[in-house]
Amino acid sequence: MPTILGQNQYGKAETRVVKVVRDGATHHLKDLNVSIALSGDMDDVHHSGSNTHVLPTDTTKNTVYAFAKRHGIESAERFGILLARHFVTSQVPIHRARVRIQEYAWQRLGGHSFARAGQETRVTEVTYDGTAWQVVSGLSDLTVLNSTDSEFWGYAKDEYTTLKEAYDRILATDVCARWRYGWSGDEASEPDWDRSYEEAKRHLLEAFADTYSLSLQQSLYRMGARVIDHRDEIDEIRFSLPNKHHFLVDLEPFGLTNDVEDGAVYFAADRPYGLIEATVLREGTEPRIPVDLHTV
Incomplete structure (x- = not known):
């Protein structure tokens, strides 16, 4: 019986990122759990195993850390928008990016x-x-x-x-x-x-x-x-x-x-x-x- 490939996506789930901004003696903390799913022109990787259109999930993890450093984390929503736009506009085979973020709230002591x-x-x-x-x-x-x-x-x-x-x-x-x-x-x-x-x-x-x-x-x-x-x-x-x-993330490669x-x-x-x-x-x-x- 013939088969066809249906809905599919891939990505990196639950990348924990903590950003600390020091404003003198007062520190500001953002604590996120970021899950990214990418989809698009991915037929070949499923049918033949060709990874030509596949951006490694490790790269999506690294992007989360690099964006946290380069752009900061104004809000979970803004951070998710930046990430989603980046993946869709920088990789032609990727047509859709889904970014789910859990933000952990902290009470200042x-x-x-x-x-x-x-x-x-x-x-x-x-x-x-x-x-x-x-x-x-x-x-x-x-x-x-x-x-x-x-x-x-x-x-x-x-x-x-x-x-x-x-x-x-x-x-x-x-x-x-x-x-x-x-x-x-x-x-x-x-x-x-x-x-x-x-x-x-x-x-x-x-x-x-x-x-x-x-x-x-x-x-x-x-x-x-x-x-x-x-x-x-x-x-x-x-x-x-x-x-x-x-642990401090090694950002030197970026x-x-x-x-x-x-x-x-x-x-x-x-x-x-x-x-x-x-x-x-x-x-x-x-x-x-x-x-x-x-x-x-």
């Missing part, structure tokens, strides 16, 4: 500190053994980012170490935290749970934003210590923090520099990632009931 807007999940676990209560609460998926004031250098090296030392980097993580309350029932008044949660979260965010970080471990400890120091009702807090790596002081473009990697875990406790406090503070 300070000049260069941000929290992903409206993402975290609040959790709690209540245990009662007939005589004592134990309440463990916390949050997960609270994404935070500092666009500067973070370094990572002076680490141990061996023959397999290739990571370059960084003296000005993006630091980002998804905060997963569980904290154990000192309240155990008896005649003690219950804490104001809602206020305690909001205040613990506020101190976590403020500590993250205020810390000039030489390691994610250092930021973790400052966050935990700040909660313990400011919230008397909380005795222990455990963290699981994935290091959400942002004749572009990528200096952090001049609107750097980053690739936001999702895996593999470093995973930093630790517990911060109030000295001299032990749980009356064995507690599982697993954060993941």
